[in-house]
Amino acid sequence: MWSLWVTAAALVGPVVGLGARIECDAVDGDVYSFSHRYLNGTDFSFDQYQGKVSLAGVSSCLQVGLNALAETYAGTDLVILGFPCNQFNLQEPSSTETEILQGIKHVRPGGGFVPQFDLLEKVEVNGNNQNDIWKWMTTNCGFTQDRIEGGIEYDSLNVHDVRWNFEKFLFGRDGKLFVRYSHLQTPEGISDDIDYLLAQ
Template identity: 45%
Template structure:
């Protein structure tokens, strides 16, 4: 298993554990597949769950949280939900990434940087925090993953 596949499997398992632990207190994890980062989600919507289970991360993984249909999180066709989140929360880093692995236009400073960037939204629908995509649930934040406070 590649390092990236191992990291993805561990992260997916962390999301399941977090949903199981905090779901009774009202936490709801939502997953929004996107193909704008390294073309990592090229399949059709009907292929996403089988792909998670058997390919990436594989190992029989089944999410216990809601997955939505694939869509754009950045650019001209970004989902309005993400426009709202990005306008409410500053980016977690100034670096956008390598343009040859990012597939949208126009690119903006508040854009989501990569798959698994995380937002915490309160029960009132107001965004509270935004985390860098490499921030893990169990092992503490990545060295450059200080969360940004949302307005």
């Protein structure tokens, strides 16, 4: 499963059904103060993307859609980052760069798939060992549904938790968290929002 990340400024009007799009108000701080590591272990800092538009999500099944976004927006200020995560139905058991990339290429989605976006080290997006980036994102934006699905693999449930591995977070050029999408919204379905933000 993957947490996915794309950077953008502001959105207009709801683009999905009720509860599927939650605007993030009064966000404390910005994502540019966070750092992590790429999948290969080298240091990564979010401030290298200042002034860009960004999207973060959790999924293995959305990789094809993310590649399509990466191709559509190649050469623009859109940034897409993927975070492997194993907390939803144990869909990402691999740990090393080689294992994860081989799993993507041959299993999910398979067929020789190669991601066209940067991958970061595996994280926990919920629970006692929640990654700081994901803690900031989830606490600064309302949740997308009341129910927490089965198949979760962590302790200490929280009302702000990522509900399932297809949730996404959209950021503005200022690094502020702007919108949280439920697992029902596909990457392709936020193109209008991305276009709007890129035009800012």
